[in-house]
Amino acid sequence: MKADIAFGQYYEGNSFLHRLDPRWKILFSIFYIVVIFLAKNVFAFALLVLSAILLIAVSRIPLRMILRGLKPLIFIIAFTAIINIFWLKGKTVLVDWWIIHIYLEGIINALLIVVRVVILVAGTSVLLTYTTTPLALTDGLERLLSPLAKIRLPVHEFSMMMTIALRFIPTLVEETEKIMNAQKARGADFSTGSLARRAKALIPILIPLFISAFRRAEELATAMECRCYTGGKGRTRMNILHSTWRDPAMCLALCALCAGVVLLNYFAPGYTLAM
Amino acid sequence: MAEITLENVTYVYGKGAPYEMRALDDVSLTFRPGEVTGLIGHTGSGKSTLVQMLNGLLKPDSGRVLLDGKDIWADPKKIQEIRFRVGLVMQYPEYQLFDETVESDIGFGPKNMGMEPEKIKQAVARAAQFAGLSPELLSKSPFDLSGGQKRRAALAGVMAMEPDVLVLDEPAAGLDPGGRREILSRIREYQQESGANVIIVSHSMEDMALYCDRVLVMENGKLVMSGTPAEVFSRAEELIAVGLDVPQITRVARALREVGVDIGLDIYTVKFAAQRLLSGKGKV
Known part of the structure; x- marks a missing residue:
């Protein structure tokens, strides 16, 4: 049961990626996503695959973990692949039967799209979620957004809310499990009957869950006030984020990747993505 | 049974x-x-x-x-029947209360069992009595009860299934x-x-x-x-080796033995210790 809570899925480690500054890492992830979408040419895609393999190798996160993260996406990946195979028109006809026309281009296109989605998810999760604690992540985000505080956006409050939300996900999951067990012990049945019946069967879970969430919120607010929390103004930090040589190095590597992808897009021969 | x-x-x-x-x-x-x-x-x-x-x-x-x-x-499909026969009151059961009135909350289990409304009423009344809830509380919202009353209502919710x-x-x-004391002696009575x-x-x-x-x-x-x-x-x-303790009175008996008053080591209630002492077993 605890194994199901993969949210945030930080993987303890001390690799190059783990030690990057979270502020930079957020920017790197955005940059990486942009580069992934820039790639059009098959060779550019090959370069991307290489970069993703390199990222995974550097992070020292077991492949098994990454594959597990991809599992929920199987349906979406299969869906886009199938749409591409059947709808894309090209020059080389492979199958021409009744209303089904499959072209070689369609298949290549489908493959490239699948590669794109896989790299998108695997790459960014290795770069960000697997190697950054949720706390460091929100901290980095707060720092990145801090200029917005100048135009009176409550950046600190926003990031505090995010931290608290992340912190309480496992707690609420555990609580839901407890309440479900308690109601099951009284003969509640969540898995049979019509949709309406099943929806109704959720009431005995949702009401106690909401009540306890409100109770927790109140307790947390009191506890924070007892420790003199008054918001972000004038608050200093225990852990100050430091940028090291690793961040410019990573930045350089990504720029090189971007340049490589753009160059290959223009000059390399071979198939180019249709959408 | x-x-x-x-x-x-x-x-x-x-x-x-x-x-x-x-x-x-x-x-x-x-x-x-x-x-x-x-x-x-x-x-x-x-x-x-x-x-x-x-x-x-x-x-x-x-x-x-x-x-x-x-x-x-x-037969995994019939596991629910087992749950009706084996009633489980989880830790802090008051957090499972959800219904509009105490009465319908206690009746949740019996209702799931498919009992007749009339029978549910009787079962709820009996369970409430066992758990020490006064009848006028039954029409209240479970969220208006005190902590101890909530605990009893939750307990009654399981007792009502008469497991x-x-x-x-x-x-x-x-x-x-x-x-x-109250809740444990109620359980003992039940x-x-x-x-x-x-x-x-x-x-x-x-x-x-x-x-x-x-x-x-x-x-x-x-x-x-x-x-x-x-x-x-x-x-x-x-017991102490596995990180547990013994009742205080058992420790008292052990300490007494060390100073030469042996009333036996099988002491675990104050009443029992008093009997032993009065029977003159602990003479020095």
Whole structure:
């Protein structure tokens, strides 16, 4: 049961990626996503695959973990692949039967799209979620957004809310499990009957869950006030984020990747993505 | 009546993961009807896991759970019938209250059993009386009750199903001493009147000593001791070795023996200690 809570899925480690500054890492992830979408040419895609393999190798996160993260996406990946195979028109006809026309281009296109989605998810999760604690992540985000505080956006409050939300996900999951067990012990049945019946069967879970969430919120607010929390103004930090040589190095590597992808897009021969 | 037997039950959390934990390790034991059995062990010893085995909330990885000699997992579709026969009151049960009135909340279990509305009413009234809830509270919202009343309402919610086996996980946790005594003696009364098989999980050695006929001690997913309170509490060194304690009065008896007043080591209630002392057994 605890194994199901993969949210945030930080993987303890001390690799190059783990030690990057979270502020930079957020920017790197955005940059990486942009580069992934820039790639059009098959060779550019090959370069991307290489970069993703390199990222995974550097992070020292077991492949098994990454594959597990991809599992929920199987349906979406299969869906886009199938749409591409059947709808894309090209020059080389492979199958021409009744209303089904499959072209070689369609298949290549489908493959490239699948590669794109896989790299998108695997790459960014290795770069960000697997190697950054949720706390460091929100901290980095707060720092990145801090200029917005100048135009009176409550950046600190926003990031505090995010931290608290992340912190309480496992707690609420555990609580839901407890309440479900308690109601099951009284003969509640969540898995049979019509949709309406099943929806109704959720009431005995949702009401106690909401009540306890409100109770927790109140307790947390009191506890924070007892420790003199008054918001972000004038608050200093225990852990100050430091940028090291690793961040410019990573930045350089990504720029090189971007340049490589753009160059290959223009000059390399071979198939180019249709959408 | 209902006898529950565990046969070589093993249960592992997070199988295959780095944090794999053997919560129950080849446990075999029997809970007999007509008894109050106490289950003690410190946090993480496997008590709560064991308790969830009894009504089929968890399924053993290996081994069997037998209710009156029949495997409760023989037909997984009928597990609900087992849950009606083996009532489980979870830790802090007041957090499971949800309905508009106390009465309908207590009636949730019987309703799930498919009882007639008239019968539900009777069952609720009986259960409320057992749990010590006054009738005028039944029409209130469960969220308007005090902490102790909520606990009793939740307890009544399970009692109303009139289970043959009543399992309670820390029924008195977080209550004041008066509330503890009240709720535990209500449970004891329920057992005596219904002849049910009652199993109580607790941290409190005093409560175990006072209310149980038999005490089981768990450590690291294994059953390490079982016997009457006198038998178990006379083995104080072993209990302390597994991170548990003995009732205060047992410690007093041990200290008395060290200064030369021997009233025996099988002392576990104050009353009993007083009897021994008065009978002149402790003469120096």
